[in-house]
Amino acid sequence: MSQRPSYLRVFLAFARNSLVRDMTFRANFLIETFSSMSWVFMNLGFYLLIFRYTPMIGAGTGWGKHQFLLFFATTLLINSLVHAFFMRNAHEFSELIRTGTLDFALVKPIDTQFLVSLTRVEWSSLANFAVGLAVLGYSLWKVDYMPGPVQLALYPIYVLCGVAILYSLMISLAASAVWLGRNQTLYNFWFYITNFSRYPMEIYQGTFGDPIRWLFTFLIPVLVAVNVPARLLVRPLDPKSPEDWLLPLFAIVATAGSLAASRWVFNRSLLSYRSASS
Amino acid sequence: MFARTNTTWTILRISIEERLVYRGDFALGTLMRFLPIVTQVFLWGAVFSAVASAGGGETRIVGYSYHDFIAYFLLTMVSRAFSSMPGLASGIARDIRDGTVKKYLIQPIDMLHFLFLYRVAHKLVYYAVAIGPFALVFFLCRDFFPDEPLDLATLLAYLASLVMAFLLGFFLEATIGMLGFWFLEVSSLLFVYMLFNFFFSGHMFPIDMLPGAWGDLVRMIPLQYLAYFPSAVFLRKVTGPDLAWGLALQLFWVLFFALASRWAFRRGVRRYSGFGG
Secondary structure: OOOOOOHHHHHHHHHHHHHHHHHHOHHHHHHHHHHHHHHHHHHHHHHHHHHHHOOEOOOOOOOEHHHHHHHHHHHHHHHHHHHHHHHHHHHHHHHHHHHOOHHHHHOOOOOHHHHHHHOOOOHHHHHHHHHHHHHHHHHHHHOOOOOOHHHHHHHHHHHHHHHHHHHHHHHHHHHOHHHHOOOHHHHHHHHHHHHHHHOOHHHOOHHHHHHHHHHHHHHOOHHHHHHHHHHHHHOOOOOOOHHHHHHHHHHHHHHHHHHHHHHHHHHHHHHHOOOOOO | OHHHHHHHHHHHHHHHHHHHOOHHHHHHHHHHOOHHHHHHHHHHHHHHHHHHHHHOOOOOEOOEOHHHHHHHHHHHHHHHHHHOOOOHHHHHHHHHHHOOOHHHHHOOOOHHHHHHHHHHHHHHHHHHHHHHHHHHHHHHOHHHOOOOOOOHHHHHHHHHHHHHHHHHHHHHHHHHHHOHHHHOOOHHHHHHHHHHHHHHOOOOOOHHHOOHHHHHHHHHOHHHHHOHHHHHHHOOOOOHHHHHHHHHHHHHHHHHHHHHHHHHHHHHHHHOOOOOO
8 A cells, every 4th residue: 555655754864864964064154154155245235335336236227236136035045945955955966876776765765856856955045135134124215116016915925936846947057967877067057047037128239139038038038037026025016017017927838838847857867767786 | 306206197098087077067157157147237237227217328346347347256266266176175075074084194295285286287187178168158158358458468467367366266266175184174164255255256246346344344354366356357347556465475375375285284294194995
């Protein structure tokens, strides 16, 4: 008799184990928290520096200092969640493939993608989530416009969509280790691609900008991940402007599409897995 | 003398061959390193468009036009191709931790000398492979560079600053790696170094943009010579006495860290105890 495992309970056990582990090496945990936060503060300093010289990013786009800080906070929230739950696991996954230890994951009576994606929770990354919330609160207080209840309700949903899109990209890249043996370059590739998601999509304009915007909106939807939730907060919702409701609608499609694609890539990679050295 | 030259040549040759094994991965990696520049180009394009629409007239930020900015970022790529030393400090610290450093103590070869040649070999292969992507990108972006060609003096100063950027990068990272004799694990220290390097070497923005005390502080530390200084020399943002002074200071830092790494190695070896193997 086979029983369906309780995914929630398994996940909570993973989260608890990771926390116990992190708390065993407390000094290391503090250093990790501190270093990831200092990275964030350096970036914040860089953006504040830019706004010493310009009132806005892109003429007439509306991304002034505090609007951009809202954008930055959204980036932080999404990235910290991705880092906390998936980053290390995706990296481990390529290693499991390379060393052949994926066998142990395959024989367990639970969905392999779930197991591989969530084994370790990196609690120290959640410090940046708190920083993100603080920046979000500060800049919401500073902008002269308050988002309505619909926008506030939709915001967390779209943040989760952003996390799902980035997760899909990450796990697909990690799975490609099956075909490549190693994916050091691809790992950098992930870093370089998500780099495009860190700024408002309006900056990609002109002969070269338009194709880039198109590519990272429709083919690899990383631009959608942060831009859609951030826009929700920054501008008043105007159902008359097609961009305002088309893009959020597309974001849902993009999220579903990315998740489906990553599931497909993941399963394909398992089919090609040859269990090295076992 | 002859034996030493021979050793040098052998190490250089082996390192070059080793590097060429992974040339596919390597060429791909080089091209992808230009991707972050793309974001920078668009970011600063957007910034300049906003400044222009707010102010009018010719737009400059701390004396840099939009074209200067793009040229600057491309030039910092060149500077960093010389000054960045991926894995040097962490490699030294690892060798100390796991005891591999023993081989330098019992074999008739000097650790810094060996690592230096190893780096030179890697850099030579890197330039041989990277010249393709670099030439392509610079050709595509040729309109961003100043029209008047470089005069001989500036060109020589630029080349000197690049070579010294390589030396400074090497000795600075080697010194940090040698700290492993005392701390064993230097990864968090390295992270801090990387963080400062990323922002204050001028990799993200010309350091002229830093206001007040921050600007003074960053000018005092040697990081600017790893990315900012050579690029600023090329763009003729640093000229005349400033240029001579800058080159002298860069040389000072090279010598300082060359001595520091040598000294740290000597002192470290005295502390070090090797077991087994």
